[in-house]
Amino acid sequence: MQIAFESPDQPEVIALIADLDAYQLTLYPPESVYALDLDSLMQPHVKFAVARDTEGAIVGCGAIVLTPEYGEIKRMYVQPAQRGKGLALGVLSLLEQAALDQGCPLLVLETGPAQPEAIGLYQRHGFQRCAPYGGYPDDPLSVFMEKPLPRL
Template identity: 60%
Template sequence: MHIALESADQPDVLALIEELDAYQKPLYPAESHHGIDVAALSRPNVLFAVARDGGGRAIGCGAIVLEDAYGELKRMFVRPAQRGRGIARALLAWLEAEARTHGCHRFMLETGYLQPAAIALYERAGYRRRGPFGGYGEDPNSVFMEKRIQG
């Protein structure tokens, strides 16, 4: 497996993001969808990484949006057939390390309560539950989490 910063605007990566959307959209009402669009993934303050298998196929992705006071994890996804092999854990650690090179030591995220595997991944990685942050409001479908890393 290889992880690197890449453009989201590639056919195989767009297919990965579409697969993520197809998975999440039926789980929650529209007002509880907080993903960012593909164009936003190309902004200068966004670190977008893609995990590829040995054959070069896109199997996972994730982003950190660098804000002034924290980085927000977005668009974390690993194809279901590839899960259970540590790809999400490696992708998360890689993104955090890359964000630290940009001076980011506080990480936040919002995920859905119907995604226990994602919540467990974040908890194992040191994230703790917290209330809404940034522009988020209270949402019974959302789980908000935070992690701080010493600089």
């Protein structure tokens, strides 16, 4: 498996994000899905990570939106058939390293209560629940989490 930063405007990535969107809409109403579109993912302050299998096919992804206040984890997804292989942790670790390299003091994310596996991954990686941040509403279908980062 290979995990690296790549451009999100690849056909395989666009298809993977469409799978993620479809999956999220089976769990939550549209007004409770806070996803970034492709144009947002292409911004210079966003880094997009791609996980590839041994044949080079894209099987997972994640993004981080870097700001002076925090790095926000977005678009974390691994195809169901590829789960349990450590790919999500690998993507998350790469995103965290990008935040550290930029001097971000904090990682934050928003996920949902219908995704206990994701919440468990984030908790095992040092995230704790927190209040809504940024412009997010206090949505009962959102779980907000944060992880302080060490200063380098």
